Amino acid sequence: MTEDFVRVDWKPGISPIPYAIARQDWQEVKTQFAETENGYSISSAKLKVIVKEDGSLKFCDSSGQILREELPPSRKSEGWLHQAQLRQEEQIYGLGERFSYLNLRAAKDEKQQPKTYRMWNYDAAGMYGPGSAPMYICIPVYLGLHSSGSYLIFYENSFDAYFTFGEIAVADFAGGSLRYYFTYGVPAQLLERYTELTGRAALPPLWALGYHQSKWGYRTEEKIREEAQAFQDRNLPLSAIHLDIDCQVGNRAFTIAPDRFPKLGSFTQELKELGVQFIAILNPGIKYSRHSNLFLEGQILDGFCKLPNGKLVVAPVWPGWCVFPDFTNPKVRGWWSRQYQYLLDVGVAGFWYDMNEPAAFIVWGDRSLPKVTQHYMEGRGGDHREAHNIYPRTNSSVSFGREYFTYGGEKAINSAYLPSYRRQ
Known part of the structure; x- marks a missing residue:
């Protein structure tokens, strides 16, 4: 070479x-x-x-x-x-x-x-x-x-x-x-x-190199406002505040509770004027419910991981019983990437990924999907034995758009099996 x-x-x-x-x-x-x-x-x-x-x-x-x-x-x-x-x-x-x-x-x-x-x-x-x-x-x-x-x-x-x-x-x-x-x-x-x-890491925005604050309990605008002000009062540097799943609606991906964050767009701007970025959590598990738009869209796309018998893989995660997008399918990556836009539009500056090892609440044995779980693998097909360690890479790849490799006509970010915060 x-x-x-x-x-x-x-x-x-x-x-x-x-x-x-x-x-x-x-x-x-x-x-x-x-x-x-x-x-x-x-x-x-x-x-x-x-x-x-x-x-x-x-x-x-x-x-x-x-x-x-x-x-x-x-x-x-x-x-x-x-x-x-x-x-x-x-x-x-x-x-x-x-x-x-x-x-x-x-x-x-x-x-x-x-x-x-x-x-x-x-x-x-x-x-x-x-x-x-x-x-x-x-x-x-x-x-x-x-x-x-x-x-x-x-x-x-x-x-x-x-x-x-x-x-x-x-x-x-x-x-x-x-x-x-x-x-x-x-x-x-x-x-x-x-x-x-x-692949090499992209040059991050300057705020990404500062101090980031995160803990459970930032459920409301007021709580985050108090925390940011406390840093100001003590003359401590603060570049970003990360919100855990308690900011969401029923712990569901791509949601932020509107009753507790009624003016999110103006609130994120208020934080930016203090030099603080608003970071939301994101989990790959999608609530297994017909009342979930993400579930319905993913079903129409045929985009969730399945067992060899064709049934959906269903396992408990934070929202309850969940299904799991198959990010080795380029159509699923494209669909997932479109979910970010409305949060970006209201000033959410970044996302931190959780539970995308992938992980499930299993009380014994492997805390992940069954090894027989089927994956698209860019059309070649394969099971979770091969796809498990690349699941976080294929999940996190959809949130970037600078350096790409091409496989079968589909573009996706490379990261050598690493989650996105470690490598672009």
């Missing part, structure tokens, strides 16, 4: 839909192909990849220094087991949001074995502490740092997976293909390549 950046594909497996990939137009790189003892090599001016007949790989820099050694991958019934040798001093960083050591290799389980990290977005619901796993944001990318340099690996696979980092780095995917990207250099160069591939 570049002289220091390669993509590796092992077959067979379900090819990933490029939700995570921002750049596709890589220029041709001059390479040399050679036969070696028990294998082959392909080289650029900066990087050599040696492939042995048994499927093991070595990545070397231009001087021949070995940067990473991979064992032959193992094909499981539907997924892949991928392993690489780690050096004794090697440190590992990444995998998204983890309640662990910064160096993931330092963490041990109760048996003093290397800790296992799961790739499965999970609504911890505030009930977490040291060692809790998984957490809200999972990203299958990590940086290895050792005495000979540093490298980065990103797996383009959204299926459930488990990572461990003992003497061997293990990535165990439940499904999908084994496609990953390798680059090396100093950490700043690694992040440059990774964000070139997966």
